[in-house]
Amino acid sequence: MTRTIGVVSGKGGVGKTTLVSNLTHTLTDLGKSVTAIDTNVTTPHLGIHLGYHLVPKSLHDYLRGHAKINEVVYSHPHGFRLVPGSLSVNDMIGVNPDKLQSLTLNLTGKSDIILLDSAPSLGKEATLSLKLADELILLANPNLPSVLDVLKTAKVAEKLDKIILGVVVNRTKKGVGNMSAKEIESVTKYPVIGVIPEDDNVQKSLAARNAVVEFSPNSPASIEFKRIAHNLVGKKFNYSTNFWTKFLEWLK
Numbered sequence: 001m002t003r004t005i006g007v008v009s010g011k012g013g014v015g016k017t018t019l020v021s022n023l024t025h026t027l028t029d030l031g032k033s034v035t036a037i038d039t040n041v042t043t044p045h046l047g048i049h050l051g052y053h054l055v056p057k058s059l060h061d062y063l064r065g066h067a068k069i070n071e072v073v074y075s076h077p078h079g080f081r082l083v084p085g086s087l088s089v090n091d092m093i094g095v096n097p098d099k100l101q102s103l104t105l106n107l108t109g110k111s112d113i114i115l116l117d118s119a120p121s122l123g124k125e126a127t128l129s130l131k132l133a134d135e136l137i138l139l140a141n142p143n144l145p146s147v148l149d150v151l152k153t154a155k156v157a158e159k160l161d162k163i164i165l166g167v168v169v170n171r172t173k174k175g176v177g178n179m180s181a182k183e184i185e186s187v188t189k190y191p192v193i194g195v196i197p198e199d200d201n202v203q204k205s206l207a208a209r210n211a212v213v214e215f216s217p218n219s220p221a222s223i224e225f226k227r228i229a230h231n232l233v234g235k236k237f238n239y240s241t242n243f244w245t246k247f248l249e250w251l252k
């Protein structure tokens with residue numbers, strides 16, 4: 001049975017696409033067949049994160065009725081599939097996201113896991129992603145506005161009877177008054193299932209149009225992305241690296 005997992009946040013720019021692209025890579029490494037779908041129709045960035053931003057046909061062509069499903073599903077050399085959106089503003093104007101449902105349903109059953117990258121806010125587009133997912137990961141930065149937006153998103157998800165897997169906290173920095181995992185759990189009433197540190201390698205990997213778990217596999221953020229992926233599929237995560245691996249990472 002296919003698990004359809006959405007990454008949602010309420011607030012924009014917190015790291016949803018980053019989480020989706022890294023989980024897509026790592027879950028594939030764990031032997032799962034994965035399809036990542038960009039359901040952020042207005043500002044789709046999944047293609048940029050995964051190096052598929054200049055494609056002949058995109059999600060937007062499908063939504064407009066100008067492409068068939070198999071024309072917008074791309075096979076990545078890493079072994080997963082993805083449906084990227086178009087970066088063109090002309091493709092975005094007036095496009096109706098409703099056909100995302102038929103796309104997702106069509107791909108259900110063809111992968112072990114479908115990951116949905118969602119739009120920010122709680123408008124029509126983001127709410128549609130909530131509806132399409134069976135399970136949700138709430139993603140927040142460690143500050144009150146971000147956590148409150150996650151809480152709002154969780155309330156909408158609860159009304160839709162969705163399974164909420166927990167909160168992933170992204171971009172924690174030492175010594176800058178971050179909310180702790182305990183505080184976030186007490187506000188949201190959901191468990192924190194991952195804590196990803198601020199890590200320059202994430203931005204560098206984006207510039208290279210790659211996921212950080214590939215670009216810099218032993219960097220602090222990569223290790224946490226891998227830990228979350230293992231937990232999602234109930235696998236034990238044993239991280240160990242030798243001196244030379246750490247040294248090569250440090251040199252980057």
Ligand SMILES: Nc1ncnc2c1ncn2[C@@H]1O[C@H](COP(=O)(O)OP(=O)(O)OP(=O)(O)O)[C@@H](O)[C@H]1O
Pocket residue numbers: 009011012013014015016017018019040043045118119120170171196197198199200202203206221
């Ligand atoms: N742990 C991290 N360390 C450093 N930079 C990060 C980290 N996580 C994400 N970023 C950076 O933050 C920016 C926003 O990330 P991303 O695009 O994934 O957010 P988003 O929630 O998908 O945004 P939107 O709501 O616009 O879709 C990117 O430049 C990304 O490289």
Ligand SMILES: [Mg+2]
Pocket residue numbers: 016017018040045046117118
């Ligand atoms: Mg995004």
